[in-house]
Amino acid sequence: MKRLKKLLATMTAAGCALALALPLAGCGPSEEYVPELGAAKISSPVIGQDGTLRVGVNTNNSPLAGKSGDKVIGIDVDIAAALADELGLHVEIVDVGGDAAGAIDDNTIDIALGIDSTSTQSGYWTSSQYLPTGVALFELQSSNNTTPTADSKPTVAAQVSSKSAWAVNNVFGEESLKSAADLPTAFEDLKSGKVAYVASDAIIGLYAASRAGVDVKIVALLDTASGYCAMAAESNTELQTTVEEALSAIVQNGVVDVIEDKWLGQTVDLSSLPKIEGAKSARTNAGGEGGEEGDEDETTSSSSSSSASSSSSSAGSSAA
Numbered sequence: 001m002k003r004l005k006k007l008l009a010t011m012t013a014a015g016c017a018l019a020l021a022l023p024l025a026g027c028g029p030s031e032e033y034v035p036e037l038g039a040a041k042i043s044s045p046v047i048g049q050d051g052t053l054r055v056g057v058n059t060n061n062s063p064l065a066g067k068s069g070d071k072v073i074g075i076d077v078d079i080a081a082a083l084a085d086e087l088g089l090h091v092e093i094v095d096v097g098g099d100a101a102g103a104i105d106d107n108t109i110d111i112a113l114g115i116d117s118t119s120t121q122s123g124y125w126t127s128s129q130y131l132p133t134g135v136a137l138f139e140l141q142s143s144n145n146t147t148p149t150a151d152s153k154p155t156v157a158a159q160v161s162s163k164s165a166w167a168v169n170n171v172f173g174e175e176s177l178k179s180a181a182d183l184p185t186a187f188e189d190l191k192s193g194k195v196a197y198v199a200s201d202a203i204i205g206l207y208a209a210s211r212a213g214v215d216v217k218i219v220a221l222l223d224t225a226s227g228y229c230a231m232a233a234e235s236n237t238e239l240q241t242t243v244e245e246a247l248s249a250i251v252q253n254g255v256v257d258v259i260e261d262k263w264l265g266q267t268v269d270l271s272s273l274p275k276i277e278g279a280k281s282a283r284t285n286a287g288g289e290g291g292e293e294g295d296e297d298e299t300t301s302s303s304s305s306s307s308a309s310s311s312s313s314s315a316g317s318s319a320a
Contacts, residue, residue: 040088041246046238047110053089055080056096056103056112063207063263064114064228065095075203076113076228078259079130079250083230086246104233111243115231125240129227130247130256132270135167136202137222140190141215148172148197148220150278157186158199159298167222168199171278183208183298190214202270203228204298210265221275 043050057065057076065074072093084091096103100112101121117129137156139145148154153176158165160179168177178195180186183205186198191214198205199222209216230247232239250256257267 037085037090038088042087042089042239042242046236046242047089048107049092051090052092053080053084053087053111054092054094054109055084056094056100056109058097058100058114059095060097061114063203067095075131075259075263078262079113079256082250082255082259083243083246086249087242100231104231110232110239112231113228115229117227117229121231123234125232125234125236127230127232127240127244127247129229130251131203131260132225132227132268133202134221134225134270135164135199135223136205136218136270136273137220137276138187138190138198138200138205138209138216139196139219141217143196145196145219147274148276150276154197155195156197156199157189157195159183159186162200162298164199164201164222164298167278171222171276184212187212187214187216190216200298202268203264206264206266206268208298210263218270218273221270221273222278224275225270225273 040051048054055076057072057074057080059065059067059072059074063074064076065072067073072095077093080093081091094103094109096109096112100109100115101124103109104112104124113130115126117126119126137148150171152172154172155178156168156172156176157178157180158168159182165177165179178189180189183198183200186195186200187209189195190198191212197219198209198216200208202218202221202225206216206218230243232243260267
């Protein structure tokens, strides 16, 4: 419990860390967190290096992971640190880009985080979700709108050419969609009253709104909720069991809530939200609208994309 309290305190202090490439004002230096490790729960050959959990992240996938100078930061970096702490291990963060499977195969990492729960890769195990997401409908916290129906024709801003824009068009119709160059613009339009709602991936949207200082809430889903998982080699059953138990522990003891609040301004619970049904499923591009379905391509600013570079950082702290 002592280590948990120290971890939570450090994560709160780490909220002053730089968010991706954009600096946050008013944050002073803080003491680096060095966990007081308990007995290691796993060792080699279950993991590749005794005493260290090597975790792969994709720094092109903010706010899950990104680069701030030479440091890798983000939700998944904090999750990795909490997970390693739970296992009595140090953590090493490795930028694997979009090739988590390859990094597992060549023993560069033990596990990867930020894996879409809807993805299927033969030969790899995925954990239960530690972070939910989905195409979500946002409104201002101060709004008291009735949740729109498919035929109510609300005004909804979404980033141009994104999966969320396609979902708006699919559920509400083309006349409801108000295209925005990026998510900060969409949320500024919401704040100024130009639109009633914003549609975005839930996690990316909460992060963008928090950074823009727009107080929002999620009122509905335009797609079936999914989430992010850990991934490991299918053959490494001992690692799977241990990681699943540790993930469950940091979800249940509130550590993941603290991490969500730090990066997103609030905790995330999509389980009780209604799903607004349109003429077609937002995941079924039956008419070929909106281009190919794939990863959410929304950006939180026109200049905040992080360059992908192979790097690893010994992260004894939960954040930069």
